[in-house]
Amino acid sequence: MTPRSHIPFFPPDLFEADRTVLLDLLLELGLAPEQRFVLGEHTRRFERLLQESLGAADVVACGSGTSALDLALSAVDVGPGDEVVVPAFGCAPLAASVVHLGATPVFADVDPYTMVADPAEVERRITGRTKAVMPAHVFSVMADMPRFTDLARRHGVRLIEDSAVAQGAVLDGTPAGLWGEAGVFSFVQVKSFGMPGEGGVVVTRDAGIGQRVRMLRNHGQDGSRRFLHHVIGRNSRFDEIQAAFQTHRFSGLPRRLARRAAVAEYYTERFAPLAERGVRPPPAGKDGRCYYVYTVLADRRQALERHLRERGIDCHAYYPLPLPLQPAFAAFAAPGDRWPHAESAGRRALSLPVHPQLTDADVEYIADAVCAFAGD
The missing domain is CATH 3.40.640.10 (Type I PLP-dependent aspartate aminotransferase-like (Major domain))
Known part of the structure; x- marks a missing residue:
């Protein structure tokens, strides 16, 4: 690649x-x-x-x-x-x-x-x-x-x-x-x-x-x-x-949304076999879907992020720290309270490009890079 x-x-x-x-x-x-x-x-x-x-x-x-x-x-x-x-x-x-x-x-x-x-x-x-x-x-x-x-x-x-x-x-x-x-x-x-x-x-x-x-x-x-x-x-x-x-x-919004959905659908199809290898795509389907960004759950997120950036692919890790663990909101969290799934998402979520300006070649290249990582 x-x-x-x-x-x-x-x-x-x-x-x-x-x-x-x-x-x-x-x-x-x-x-x-x-x-x-x-x-x-x-x-x-x-x-x-x-x-x-x-x-x-x-x-x-x-x-x-x-x-x-x-x-x-x-x-x-x-x-x-x-x-x-x-x-x-x-x-x-x-x-x-x-x-x-x-x-x-x-x-x-x-x-x-x-x-x-x-x-x-x-x-x-x-x-x-x-x-x-x-x-x-x-x-x-x-x-x-x-x-x-x-x-x-x-x-x-x-x-x-x-x-x-x-x-x-x-x-x-x-x-x-x-x-x-x-x-x-x-x-x-x-x-x-x-x-x-x-x-x-x-x-x-x-x-x-x-x-x-x-x-x-x-x-x-x-x-x-x-x-x-x-x-x-x-x-x-x-x-x-x-x-x-x-x-x-x-x-032009419907056309741009349709392009985002098509990119996301391709990613999900390519990434579906990766769930057992530590990279899990969002659920397949179209009902109730919004592709502002496309986010996978990666067991080795930092390694995947590094792998993608080395190949010229920008990616983004949103919300690494759940809200109740942020200093600004800590006063509203009861002592000892935990949010295990939010904490896990903060460690594993990684978002990939899904904007409508991506070419088909870009989309395939990104998917190939993720699949190559999961196959290592």
Whole structure:
């Protein structure tokens, strides 16, 4: 196998094909007489486009995916004295968004194979103080939302869906983001519908939640009258240039998602025989799949990472330390408590390039490299 010079984990030329469009929009909006740079007509069009494509009651654009989590939790009145059960394995905003509201994150272990929140472990952590549960879709697999929907109903708790990485994924006919009372998407450049900057949305089937999020994102104003503040809000407004750019790029999203899925399907087929040799791919199939990144579980992760990098293949180890073992969140973990599956995922998970700019030759080369490692 001849080494390649470099296959990037995320492509540096992600927006190259739309360079002229982006520059034209920058000039058009930057020189427009109204000088409206946030929450204008382009944002409204972008929100309607997503709302119609999802069949949602509302889609509310905001400053980032992290901010979207904070707004969604605020909209269902999570606050001081409340507990929110979150996965122990995942990104920091899962817990930080809870802490920022004065509530307490309670960490539940994850499924040892899919690495998403385990409904049984989440249920075990529910107490009389639990206000909400917030499962997260991770890497290639959506969480078991039918079980979480049932769990939330039986326990009378709110269900917020961290679907930041799962835009375009569908489980049992329902799009990611619409299983809970509110879900979120992130548009940071590395996501499946990434853009050249920060941004996110809250999506919901509940028009009332959407209306509350709209006020919260803009200093508590509802848009009917400026400087009339109905609630204490914050500044999480969406950029007009980004809204126009994302509206332009939206028609190409299905094609890009399909390419990601095809790459992932090829990897999974090639890697299926490797499970008994210490490299386990995600589950096969298409339902409930999202390929923001493609992640294997490797018993010798550091050695596999070194093997790939020596062959010019970028890879990435996400979340090596579970959230409750991070210094920032250690105060919320009970002494002696453990999350063995989250800890195992932190040691074994390795993500491979799956972006749509990969050529068929790139994909085959990456798969060959992983198979060669497992065959050593």
